Amino acid sequence: MKFLSFILIPLLLFACSTTKKQANHSTFNFKSIDKNTHCGIQTSTQTIYSNKVDFERDWNLVWPNFEEPIALPKIDFTKETVVLVALGMRNNGGFQLKINSVSEETSQIIVEYTEITPNPKCSYSQAIVFPYEFISFVKTSKKVVFKSSTKVGECK
Numbered sequence: 001m002k003f004l005s006f007i008l009i010p011l012l013l014f015a016c017s018t019t020k021k022q023a024n025h026s027t028f029n030f031k032s033i034d035k036n037t038h039c040g041i042q043t044s045t046q047t048i049y050s051n052k053v054d055f056e057r058d059w060n061l062v063w064p065n066f067e068e069p070i071a072l073p074k075i076d077f078t079k080e081t082v083v084l085v086a087l088g089m090r091n092n093g094g095f096q097l098k099i100n101s102v103s104e105e106t107s108q109i110i111v112e113y114t115e116i117t118p119n120p121k122c123s124y125s126q127a128i129v130f131p132y133e134f135i136s137f138v139k140t141s142k143k144v145v146f147k148s149s150t151k152v153g154e155c156k
Contacts, residue, residue: 028102028109033073033082033134034062037093041132044088046111046146051077058084062132079139085113085146086132093125094118094153099133108143111135115150122155 039062049055056072063069075082087097096116103110115131118124 026104028104028137030099030102030135030137032099033075033136034070035097035133036062037096037129037131039063039086039130039132041084041086041130042089043086045084045086047084048144049077049082049084055082059134062134075136077139080136081109081139081144082134082136083111083144084132084134085111086130087115088130090129090131091126092118093127093129094122095129095131096153097131097133099135102135102137104140104142108145109137109140110145110147112147112149115148116153117150119153119155122153 041058041061047054047058049058052075055075055077059072060069085097085099087095094116095118098114098116100112100114101110103112113133
């Protein structure tokens, strides 16, 4: 009987602590505002926007090399937070950016994204690219943090 107690009690404690962690983590819906592989942002950056002035400044950085930029989207910053993830300059078309999820924890919002790198078995355009994406999600006062991962792309 004592042996059974030594096994069951730690197992129950572990199960309770695991359930508590899961309850503090929820996924946010997010929408892509703009995504492309060509922009004027030269270096890797992750930026959070809470006002139109800052958002418009960086939106204009994305479009300096284009004759007809896309008009600035209408964002209600009292209801939405906007985020930019940009990978900076990459040396071929095999580099891509994928924003995987936006989730909420007790004290922070986590934006998870993946940099997809060229597969050495594939051929790609030999163009310089600048992958980026603007997304928006419900307004928050919590700290926004970014978690990145890297994955080798698949041949198409």
